[in-house]
Amino acid sequence: MPVSRHLLINVDVGSWGRKPIPPKIMALHNQRYSIDMREVLALVALLTAPPIALGFELDNSWACARYLPALDKGPFLRLRPEWTELDPHQKTVLSDDFGMGLTTLLLFEALDTIYFANTQYLVKTLNTPAFSLKPSQKSGQRKSPDFVAVDTTGRAHIIECKGTQTPSTLYKLLNNGIPQKQNMRVGPPYTLGQSIVAGVYIPQHGGGKPLCRIIDPEIKLAEGERNQGNGGNNLAVAVARANVASALHLLGLRREGNAVALNEPEVERSPVKRVEELPVVLGLGELQKEPFVVQSHTVFYPQDLLTDKGIAFDGIRIRTGLSRNIFEAVAVGDLEGAVRQSVARARMAGWRRAATETQLQLTTATGMFAEIELLTRS
Template structure:
């Protein structure tokens, strides 16, 4: 399949201790990862809920790294991208760490049902009072992602990435393990708690890109007892809907959707909030609701639903020449995002309560799953019947 790349996978089975390593984790060795799906996931469901409407990340996050890849069968970075300044190089490494780690996990467990960033999930779920002094960055921060598999179990994932080598990668992982804060789940609904570290190599390297998987011990900042699992799954579904609305061009609506009913920024939560979030929450809920409904009215008026199913936004990007497969080159990519039109129209109705519509439109049960569909020059990611994002290369 085009853009599938091989990586070496190192499962640190010893880190599981006396626990059994689940069979779906797999074994050490060479595994293939679809980079197209990985970058779709990076640019879509892992994008912040409060992303500015004018941010280039809304589209560029999906495609900016394709030109960094070599056309080899294994995952390598072109030499030109090894000479970036340290800040840009670090961003590339971190983003690849997230993209490849999350896609690997999705592949191994047979697909996600839901995924959201750990910080926002912890805030929505409720923080322990002792969590108020925990840093947003460094070894004391929340895990990167909370995931549910198709059986409903919860998994926690922290991602690392580097281009400096496996020793540097392993050190970064180890430094975070002893005091890593996480989210605790009741044992009947708990899946795996993983740290994944990616070591990227350049095209001239004698080494290979490798992904290391570790199962560390977490000290939780937020807890989900067994009986609260349905509520926690609904939180993840709502946060995914918030990401979808934001990417589809409804940032105000997404912002409101990303908070639970009656949310108050108390002393425990404030250290976890960004400056943008604090400013947004300083407005009253009626003020925010009026703003989001004006946003919906404007967007729907200027960009009506296509086929009555989705409100769609499409952009065409001219990109550096990339080799889709041997001898097949693309210099143009189309990116499309669509959000369920009925959801948008109902959220925008003044005579309906926003929270009631939100509860009604949030996917639940077996239908609330993330799915991928691939064609030779096209990849599509969808969540239930509520959202899709796809990229299509013009060849």
């Protein structure tokens, strides 16, 4: 892998108690795992794009560009010596983003995830005691867990992510994540899968070895409402709605993104007209013969960086977007049709990934797209 880094993985087997541990999670235990950091950064861009935009969000692709130069030489994941000179707040943001990107990359694959979405958005959208949170705060132990991931069988997995650059802090953060995760209540007709807290220690230069630790403490089931139809289908539609909305925000179509997220069939201005006003930023990408509508950002660095094979690059091009078929439904104003297409795509296509020495492409099952291209001097 062109920008691969290794980290150690530890699964707290005892935290599962008598419950069976998913085989793919157990297979990670005590492993030295190699991860393409471009894929981590691409996933961070998709995960941090909100379903509902308020107008003061940062560019969601900025983390991809900012964090790539922070990596020290391999094989283990560490940060460059210069990173130690940065403001502590900037270090905290990297820890949070790496903790989210690394843990979800591992867990989404291990749990056979099709869908994922922000927990608070799903709770508000489904609006049922059967899938709810206790009174929550934005931070601290009463904070809601980060994500809900839905697997191929329709089970909902609760995931709380942590990250730190201080080894002694990792176990404290994981313990703090237990009550956060237990704020979630899941009951019939929804099926609870795993309820996981995962955290990553990312060493600074000269530090120890990076570690990802995964635990699965108990979560209480909700009594819930017993007669609400097929919860799995409701959940799939809600998550697809969140993903389509987030992808539209990545494209700069925030009004349409909010309309999709809030299930508002009408928008004030014609989507076709607004799409026509974005030709300078929109283009086409392709992954395994499927076209995507994408927005592109390019950043150049003050120094050359090297891939694992020694190829020098001094910039990065980041493209994010949405499956063209889904986008075209939005463009003509069929917002609900776009959500239906996303659900149908997820059932057939799954996640896709393609990588070369200088380019990585990733698409979610619901049609979100991210590409990272390393720009060489040649």
